[in-house]
Amino acid sequence: MSCVPFIQLTCPLEGTPLRAQGSNWRCASGHSFDVAREGYIHLLPVQNKRSLDPGxxxxxxxxxxxxxxxxxxxxxxxxxxxxxxxxLATDRPYACLDAGCGEGYYLRQLQAAASTQSVSLEVLGLDISKWAIQAAAKQDKETHCTWVVGSNANIPAPPHSMDRLLCLFGFPVYSEFLRVLKPKGRLIQVDATQQHLKELREVIYPVLKEKPHAEPKIPEGFALLSSDCLEYELNLTQAETIAQLLAMTPHLYRATAEGRARAAALTTLSTQVSVVIRCFERQ
Structure with missing residues (x-):
């Protein structure tokens, strides 16, 4: 068993079911959405974009x-x-959404783990960035996911259709997560802690502004099943890799030109990865 496409897509304009018809998907009202050459579907209407090239x-x-x-x-x-x-049992498929899937790395890793455990997943990768979904579709050799350009604020999936939902370093919209998850469905969320990449941030910013620690609230409609901190040392030995790490973070744009220049001058970096991984269950 392994991953197969998630096909219960809904129209982003009306919320009604979409049906695959050749190289496009259509709803009963006639709204049509083409499948790109790389295999992904664009379900982010122009009126829902906050910029010309979001994400x-x-x-x-x-x-x-x-x-x-x-x-x-x-x-x-x-x-x-x-x-x-x-x-998860092995006698039926489970639907899984990665809300903010980026270029699909975590779904590819999940597919490999599911195959090892003989678990069948129907997988939907959603991201607001056209470039991220395009890259995910190009790399999809084994997961066979459904890759969709869309927004967490308007997930193109029916109510109560998901068994699992991932939100990794993303922008959670809990009302939508609550809508698409089945009762007892689970949300796995990963967020950076204040210690995450601290050594890199110390290079970029003259002074680090630490926020007072506060336990995150449990989203309405969910129960917290577990919360664990994962930490380890990351040792990078090439300037190119350090630049790639910086480009993945919001600090690339928050930093001053001087801060970015200091980071660009690094050829080695030892920094701490520190994230909290929480698992919620829909009530």
Whole structure:
């Protein structure tokens, strides 16, 4: 058993079912959405865009692809896969959405783990960046996911259609997550802690502004099943890899030109990866 496409897509304009017809998808009202040459579907209407090219741009996606494929965040992927597959049987398929999937790294790792455990997944990768979804579709040799350009604020899936939902370093929209998850469905969320990449941030910023620690609130409609901190040392020995890491973070744009120049001058970097991985269950 392995991953297969998720096909219960809905029209982003009306929320009604979409049906595949050759090289496009249509709803009953006649709205039509083409399948791109790379195999993904664009379900982000122009009126729902906040910019002409929302999400990560092409260079950022390329940097993330190279960095992640080198295995630097492999421990995170393994932890996410374990939580996602936990308590799943092998006698039926389960629907899984990665909300903010980027170039698909974590879904590819999940597919490998699911195959090892003989778990069948119907997989949907969703991202607001056209470049990220394009890269994910191009790299999809085994997962056979459905890759969609779309927004977490308007997930193109029916109510109560998902068994598992991933939100990794992303922008959670809990009302939508609550809508598409089945009762007892699980949300796996990964967020950076204040210690995450601290040594890199110390290079970029003259003074680090630490926010007072506060326990994150449990989203309405969910129960917290687990919360664990994952930390390890990341040792980078090439300027190109350090630049790729910076390009994956919001610090690329938040930093001053001087801060970015200091980071660009680095040829080695030892920094701490520190994330919290939480698992919620829909009530």
């Amino acid at each position: 990560d741009n092409k260079p950022m996606v390329a940097a993330r692809r190279s960095f992640l494929n080198a295995g630097h965040y492999q421990p995170i992927a393994e932890a996410v896969s374990r939580l996602t597959l936990q308590d």
